[in-house]
Amino acid sequence: xKVSVSFLSDHFKPVxxxxxxxxxxxxxxxxxxxxGKFVDNKTYTLSDIEKLSNYMKKPMDVHLMxxxxxxxxxxxxxxxxxxxxxxxxxxxxxxELIDLIHSYGLKAGISVKPHTxxxxxxxxxxxxxxxxxxxxxxxxxxxxxxxxxxxxxxxLSRIISEKNLKTIISVDGGINDETATLVKEKxxxxxxxxxxxxxxDMNSRVDLLKNL
Numbered sequence: 001x002k003v004s005v006s007f008l009s010d011h012f013k014p015v016x017x018x019x020x021x022x023x024x025x026x027x028x029x030x031x032x033x034x035x036g037k038f039v040d041n042k043t044y045t046l047s048d049i050e051k052l053s054n055y056m057k058k059p060m061d062v063h064l065m066x067x068x069x070x071x072x073x074x075x076x077x078x079x080x081x082x083x084x085x086x087x088x089x090x091x092x093x094x095x096e097l098i099d100l101i102h103s104y105g106l107k108a109g110i111s112v113k114p115h116t117x118x119x120x121x122x123x124x125x126x127x128x129x130x131x132x133x134x135x136x137x138x139x140x141x142x143x144x145x146x147x148x149x150x151x152x153x154x155x156l157s158r159i160i161s162e163k164n165l166k167t168i169i170s171v172d173g174g175i176n177d178e179t180a181t182l183v184k185e186k187x188x189x190x191x192x193x194x195x196x197x198x199x200x201d202m203n204s205r206v207d208l209l210k211n212l
Contacts, residue, residue: 001184003209004028004061004170005202006194007052008043017198018055024206028061028082030172030192035066038090039139046075053079061192063111063172065138066090070097077104085109085132088121098127109170113138114146118155125167131156133188136173145174150186157187180209 005026007017021029031049036042044052053060059082064072069086076084084101088110091097101108109130110121114137125131133153136143153169160167171183172192180191197205 001180001188001210001212002027002168002170002190003197003206004030004190004192005197005206006030006032006172006192008032008194009198012198014044014052015055018052020198020202022055022057024203025210026058026206027190027210029056029058030194031060031062033062033064033066033072034139035068037067038087039065041139046072049076050079056080061085061170063109063132063192064090070100073097073100073104073106077106081106083107083109083130085111085130087111087113087138088124089113089116094121094124095127098124111138111172112152114149114173118152118159122159125156125159126163126165128167130168130170130190132170132172132192133183134173135171135175135179135183138173143174145176145179147182150182153183153186153188160187175209177205177208177212181212184212 005021007014034041034043061083064086098108107129111132135149169188170190171188175191175193176196
């Protein structure tokens with residue numbers, strides 16, 4: 001299981017979490033970008049991310065919870081970013097944005113809220129590199145995992161398998177050792193976690209998730 005650690009926190013400064021992640025076997029640093037429009041909360045500007053990137057030793061997995069993701073792509077592309085994931089619900093021309101992300105040599109991800117159907121993104125699964133299933137309502141850390149998304153993960157995994165695609169499924173929200181086990185059983189190969197990992201035992205908890 002791949003592990004992407006979010007530094008979104010109510011208890012630690014972003015730089016402190018990033019430094020902790022650097023010393024773990026985590027695969028990515030998950031960057032939650034919120035504009036206060038697509039979701040109620042507001043987090044980091046592009047300038048903030050650029051400054052924080054100076055402390056990061058892991059590649060970035062950027063999650064755009066914004067109403068106009070297109071305007072972020074070019075500036076993110078010059079940083080150590082591997083994935084840029086946008087919300088299906090936030091754009092009108094999905095393929096255009098996927099193509100734009102790919103044009104910068106980056107991997108493109110599409111994210112869906114808990115109540116968005118898997119069928120809504122079926123047409124794009126074969127042209128994205130990652131599908132990010134939100135297992136909580138996007139916008140706030142520390143929420144409880146929604147078991148109702150397990151069927152969606154299973155459905156997406158079946159489609160990916162049937163089409164023999166390399167697209168991976170990542171799950172974000174309420175992830176701990178128990179819920180990570182559940183999503184892996186349904187076909188996810190990557191998890192995003194914040195609260196569960198932001199502790200003095202981050203190193204061993206990251207390893208626990210990776211070895212599930």
